[in-house]
Amino acid sequence: MNSVSNFVEKLRNSGLRPTKQRIKICEVLFNTDKTFHFTINELSKIISEKIEEKISLATIYNTVHAFKREGYLKEITINSDKSYFDTNTSHHHHFFDNLTKELTDLNDEDVEKIQIKKSLPGKKISSVEILVKVENE
Amino acid sequence: MNSVSNFVEKLRNSGLRPTKQRIKICEVLFNTDKTFHFTINELSKIISEKIEEKISLATIYNTVHAFKREGYLKEITINSDKSYFDTNTSHHHHFFDNLTKELTDLNDEDVEKIQIKKSLPGKKISSVEILVKVENE
DNA sequence: ATGCTACTTTATAATGATTCTAAAAAAAGT
DNA sequence: ACTTTTTTTAGAATCATTATAAAGTAGCAT
Ligand SMILES: [Mn+2]
Ligand SMILES: [Mn+2]
Ligand SMILES: [Zn+2]
Ligand SMILES: [Zn+2]
Numbered sequence: 001m002n003s004v005s006n007f008v009e010k011l012r013n014s015g016l017r018p019t020k021q022r023i024k025i026c027e028v029l030f031n032t033d034k035t036f037h038f039t040i041n042e043l044s045k046i047i048s049e050k051i052e053e054k055i056s057l058a059t060i061y062n063t064v065h066a067f068k069r070e071g072y073l074k075e076i077t078i079n080s081d082k083s084y085f086d087t088n089t090s091h092h093h094h095f096f097d098n099l100t101k102e103l104t105d106l107n108d109e110d111v112e113k114i115q116i117k118k119s120l121p122g123k124k125i126s127s128v129e130i131l132v133k134v135e136n137e
Numbered sequence: 138m139n140s141v142s143n144f145v146e147k148l149r150n151s152g153l154r155p156t157k158q159r160i161k162i163c164e165v166l167f168n169t170d171k172t173f174h175f176t177i178n179e180l181s182k183i184i185s186e187k188i189e190e191k192i193s194l195a196t197i198y199n200t201v202h203a204f205k206r207e208g209y210l211k212e213i214t215i216n217s218d219k220s221y222f223d224t225n226t227s228h229h230h231h232f233f234d235n236l237t238k239e240l241t242d243l244n245d246e247d248v249e250k251i252q253i254k255k256s257l258p259g260k261k262i263s264s265v266e267i268l269v270k271v272e273n274e
Numbered sequence: 275a276t277g278c279t280a281c282t283t284t285a286t287a288a289t290g291a292t293t294c295t296a297a298a299a300a301a302a303g304t
Numbered sequence: 305a306c307t308t309t310t311t312t313t314a315g316a317a318t319c320a321t322t323a324t325a326a327a328g329t330a331g332c333a334t
Contacts, residue, residue, distance in 0.1 A: 016281095016282090017281065017282075017329095017330065017331085018330095019281095019282065019283080019329080019330080020329095021282085021283070022282095040320085040321085041320085055283085055284095056283065056284045056285075057284095057320095057321090058283075058284065058285085058321095058322080058323090059282080059283060059284075061321070061322075062282090062283095075216075075217075077214050077215060077216050077217055078214065079212075079214050080212070080214055080217065080219070080220035080291090080292095081320095082217070082320090083216075083217035083320085083321095095257055095260075097257075097260065098263075104257060106253065106255055107255070109254075110253065110254045110255035111251065111252070111253055111254065112250075112251065112252035112253075112254065113249075114248065114249060114251060114267065115248070115249035116243070116247065116248055116249075116269060117246075117247045117248065117249065118243055118244070118247035120232055120234075120241060120271055122273060122274055123232075123234065123271040123272065123273060123274060124271060124272060124273075124274045125269055125270070125271055126235075126270045126271060126272045127269070127270045128267060128268075128269050128270075129267070129268050129270075130251065130265060130266070130267050131265075131266050131268070132253060132262055132264070132265050133262070133263045133264045133265075133266075134257055134260040134261060134262055134263060135260065135261060135263045136259060136260060136261075137259055137260060137261045153311095154301080154302095154310070154311080156300080156301085156310095156311065156312085157300095158311085158312070159311095177291085177292085178291085192312085192313095193312060193313045193314070194291095194292090194313090194314095195292095195293080195294085195312075195313065195314085196311080196312060196313075198292070198293075199311095199312095217320090217321090218291095219291090220291085220292095
């Protein structure tokens with residue numbers, strides 16, 4: 001489904017030249033039918049496991065941030081400890097299990113339409129995101 | 138409204154003895170009718186401006202975290218850059234203006250009841266929080 | 275293809291928030 | 305007053321992230 005030409009397009013759109021390292025990063029991020037959540041460190045580990053040559057952290061940070069800027073990745077903020085990224089770029093929400101530290105998608109359709117009855121003068125809403133924290137029953 | 142005896146109670150409930158430094162921190166946090174949002178660094182600055190003697194960062198961190206643990210403060214996570222705390226401990230949501238970095242309360246009553254139509258097996262919801270990002274009109 | 279230039283990668287250093295440490299100070303207990 | 309426990313504090317350690325600057329590579333024009 002996602003092939004090198006697709007990665008090249010994503011990189012170019014993000015203002016990045018398609019280098020060997022960046023293509024490798026794309027393979028990990030986009031060469032799957034399932035979307036997933038990751039931290040930069042996890043991504044770095046996945047890359048070093050799957051790939052013979054190592055990619056420096058600086059390159060990974062730069063590439064991930066460029067993709068985020070362009071909208072090919074979303075950043076999810078749960079707590080101040082860690083920054084999570086998401087390859088699911090559709091508008092959606094999250095469950096977070098504080099015990100297992102697991103993030104689960106909560107699709108927009110799975111939430112009754114949210115009505116905000118307050119507004120701020122001179123401001124308009126640019127996004128509404130819900131974080132549902134869960135615990136064991 | 139909030140006086141020293143009230144601060145002493147909050148400290149004791151949080152497992153802390155009422156020392157001079159901790160009472161000063163309470164005065165900044167709780168000796169006001171308005172609730173507010175702050176970062177630890179901002180709190181540290183406010184304290185050093187309002188008070189002759191200086192309180193070490195370690196003491197401020199420890200005290201704030203003890204209050205959070207006990208529920209006298211809430212932590213609000215907007216992005217991974219900074220950790221915000223909130224003296225408003227009622228269940229509520231937030232507006233965040235990414236330009237001004239300003240946080241504004243959005244009361245529970247100002248949001249139409251949220252219905253989550255999906256559930257995770259073996260898990261129950263412990264909190265639902267909404268973050269509304271705003272931008273200039 | 276060759277060379278020129280701009281972009282990229284990388285190792286390493288810097289930064290900044292938070293936490294840890296251990297010694298001095300303060301408070302509590304006897 | 306003396307002893308023990310708790311607290312404060314300065315400074316060190318840690319850890320994620322960002323910056324730097326030198327060496328490598330890609331794109332483009334000859
Ligand atoms: Mn924290
Ligand atoms: Mn970021
Ligand atoms: Zn997601
Ligand atoms: Zn608030």
